[in-house]
Amino acid sequence: MSIDTKTAAHVAKLARIKVETSELPALAQDFSAILGFIEQLNEVDVDGVEPMVSVTPMRLKRRQDVVTDGNIQDKVLANAPDAREGFFAVPKVVE
């Protein structure tokens, strides 16, 4: 499968990664090579095979729905690039 620059730009947008227009042709070429490699999977007969969910058959554990942690606001915010008044700060989202 060949990926065009329009598709590459769309994927970059979905992934929230800024890609300069000049870089799109090379990116599209890489995608085409990788997806071409992946196309081999179409040779496999997968009729009636369930997609694997968990490699180890296990039932995920449950626990009581109660608070087990907390009061660590300073730790949560310690690595934030911009934290103010106990919050993560970001550019204005709603006009």
Next chain:
Amino acid sequence: MSDLNKLTIADARDKLRAGDVTSQDLTTACLGAVEGSGVLNAFVHNTPEIAMAQAAAADARLQSGDAPAMCGIPIGVKDLFCTKAVPSQAGSAILAGFRPEYESTVTQNLFDAGSVMLGKLNMDEFAMGSSNETSVYGDVISPWRRENDTARLTPGGSSGGSASAVAADLCLAATGTDTGGSIRQPAAFTGIVGIKPTYGRCSRWGVVAFASSLDQAGPITKSVRDAAIMLEAMCSHDEKDSTSADIAVPNFEAALSGDIKGKKIGIPKEYRMDGMPDEIEKLWADGTAMMRDAGAEIVDISLPHTKYALPAYYVIAPAEASSNLARYDGVRYGHRAKLAEGDGITEMYEKTRAQGFGPEVKRRVMIGTYVLSAGFYDAYYNRARRVRALIKKDFEDVFAQGIDAILTPATPSAAFGLGEMADADPVQMYLNDVFTVTVNLAGLPGISVPAGLDKQGLPLGLQLIGRPWEEGDLLNAAYVMERAAGFVSKPAKWW
């Protein structure tokens, strides 16, 4: 005593317990070796103060007689593990400055056992790579060189810093992680031992996530016995990882009987690849003969879907990576791009991620985004998960036939030169994992054991694959292989 940094864990343990050396002696020797190893670029965040404090505590514990096997042993920690208050960047610019407020379960287990952390080890960015050339810290250089050649070689990846550090005797052992071969391939490239345990053996809590259904931690060591000792200390059931197995961790070292009489070793015909170098072919045949001579029964087996493992992996791993790496948004930790006048939150995300991620990570995140996007989810992602089920069934079928372990080459070649793959398309690099990736897809334990040198004097490894949860038996088979192969070569010191 000199050269304490060259000891194995087992020898160091015995000397520590006998009172012949102290952990502070060992740690001082290793810190000296680390200091002189800058050119290898293996250690990227040194923690000598932590190391000396831990060594002093370990010595006190040894004196009191309450000392587990790992007590006082100086190790390196792959940068993928979150270590409290110590930089933990996963080899990425996007986590620049990140100092976790918590400790990963695996490193906590090692510290509880008395291990000493010398520092953090270089790796491919987010563990995405097979040559340690995608790291924000720069390439790791292998201590190995081709005969009469000073070209810089890759130690493999993604745990390239771990492999280079252990092979160069900068530390006694190191932690690694393995999503598609990232412990076993670098171990094979550098003439040492690396084991990836069964999925669920080691807690993933606090290990920066790449592909959560494939990621497992494991040790990179100088011997199979060391791998057994260190793996046991790393494993535990952990309520903080919902996929962590709630089963007892056995004494792996006790499983090293050296006896594999009557065990059935499978040789999968699908691993005989077109164009496989003669040396790899011969190594594999020699390894097979060693197992036969040790009393094992050699059985030809078939794993029919092997060919589709790599393409399935390159759907599943990027898909999971694109989801896991969505958290790097410039809000909660790490890098945030400087914004221009009028930039909103979307520009903040896009610029932050464009600046923070390297080319290979971007490529994989975007491939993952594509295969999960509307209209392609079934064609790519669900198909790959179906193929993965078939790959796992291949292994279940041969184990049901009574096969105890499977013997394969660890890598399709010896280590290559740094930069040699720069012009190849990404798929060429992915082929490095052709023999290891099946094991991650099936969740099985796999170990790489050094078994010989190629004609240029570089190490080659063999891989043994075991039944789920039977790491003890697998380590024992590897122990037999190690003794039979008698691999003792070390890189000549040039750094």
